[in-house]
C-alpha cells in the first residue's frame with residue numbers, strides 16, 4: 001500500500017515511513033493511494049468478533065504485509081487490553097449505551113485518559129515502539145496540547161523505549177485534571193513543559209521546531225502525534241464498524257453524529273463508509289467554533305476569531321484534517337488542493353467548487369451547538385435517563401437530534417470524553433457535585449507531579465529538550 005500527499009508533489013511513502021512522518025514535504029497530508037474495500041458478506045461475517053479481532057481485519061489491509069500478521073495482532077492486543085491498572089476499563093472496549101428510542105452513545109472514553117484519543121494513541125505508541133526497535137532508531141515526539149491530546153500521547157508513549165516525548169502545555173491554563181494526567185506520569189522518557197504563554201505559543205514552538213530540526217542530536221528526528229498522523233485516523237475506523245455491527249449492520253445502515261474539532265474522528269467515519277460500511281448519515285457536530293458547519297451549510301470556510309467554549313477540545317479555528325476531505329471532494333487533484341490551501345493561507349477564505357459542495361452535502365449533515373444549548377442537553381438527558389454526558393458528547397447528541405433525517409435508522413452518537421474531565425459544564429447543567437473520576441484515577445490529585453516551567457523562548461525550550469534526550 002502506497003501513501004500519497006494531498007498536495008500531489010511529495011514522494012509517496014510506505015506505511016511505516018508515513019507513521020514516522022508528520023506533514024508531507026509539500027505541506028500536504030498523507031493518505032492511502034487506494035482504500036481497502038469489503039463486501040457486505042465479508043462485513044457480515046465479522047458479527048460477534050471481539051474489538052481486537054475486528055481491529056485486525058480493518059487495519060491489516062492498510063499495512064499490507066509490512067508488519068507480519070502475528071506481530072500486528074500482538075500490537076493490537078497490547079493497545080486494546082483491559083489489564084488492570086493500564087489500558088481500557090470495559091471489556092467491550094467501545095460499549096454502546098442507549099439514550100433514547102433508536103439513539104445510542106458509543107462510549108469512547110473507557111481508555112486510560114478518559115477520552116477517545118486513547119483509541120488512536122494507545123495504538124500509535126505501540127506501533128512506534130515496534131517500528132523503531134526493528135529499525136534500531138530513536139525519535140523525539142514533540143507536541144502542543146490544550147488538554148486531551150497531550151495526556152493521551154503521554155499514556156501511549158510512556159513505555160516506549162525508543163521515544164522521548166515532550167509535551168508543551170500553556171502554564172496554568174489547562175484544567176487540574178488534564179494537567180495531573182500529564183504531569184503525574186514519571187517515566188524517564190516523558191517530559192512535560194509548562195510554557196509561559198498560551199496554546200498558540202505552544203503550537204508555534206512545535207511548528208518552528210518541526211521546520212528546523214537542527215537543534216536535535218545527530219540521527220534524531222521529530223515525529224508528530226497530532227491527527228495529521230495517518231495511523232491515528234486508521235485506528236479510529238475500527239469503532240465505526242464495531243458499533244454498526246453491534247446494531248445490525250451491515251444488514252441495515254446506521255448513522256453517526258460526531259463532535260468535531262480537527263475533523264480526524266469524522267474523517268475515519270467517512271473512510272469506513274468508503275470501505276463498504278453502510279452509513280446513512282454522518283453528522284458534523286460543532287460548538288461555536290463552527291467553520292465546518294458554515295462550510296457545509298453556506299460554503300463559507302473563512303477564519304473567524306477563536307471562541308473559548310465549554311467544550312475546549314473542539315475549540316479550533318481551522319480543522320487540519322479537512323484537507324484530506326477536500327482532496328477527495330475535488331477528485332484527488334493535488335495541484336488544485338495546493339492552490340486552494342495556499343490561497344486560504346493568504347486570504348483566510350476558501351470556497352468549494354459547486355460540484356464539491358454538492359458532494360459534501362450528500363455525505364455530511366452539520367449542526368452547531370452553543371454553550372447554552374450544550375448545558376440544556378446535558379440537563380435534559382440527565383433528567384430523562386440519569387445518564388451524564390460530557391459537554392463534547394452533548395453537542396453530538398443535540399446535533400444528532402436536530403439534523404436527523406430518519407427515525408428508523410439507528411443513530412450512534414460518539415461519546416468522546418468522560419464527564420469527570422469537564423466538571424464546569426456539568427455543574428452548570430445543575431449537577432451539585434463534580435462527577436466522580438473512575439476508580440483507577442481516584443487518587444489522581446494525590447499523585448506526585450513533575451514538569452518544567454519555561455519562558456516563551458524557542459531557544460530555551462530547545463535547549464531543555466537537548467539536555468533531556470536520552
Ligand SMILES: *Cc1c(COP(=O)(O)O)cnc(C)c1O
Nearest residue numbers: 148261262263264265313416417
Ligand atoms: C479531540 C476531541 C474532539 C475532536 O476530535 P477531532 O478528531 O479533532 O475532530 C472531540 N471531543 C473530545 C473530547 C476530544 O478530545
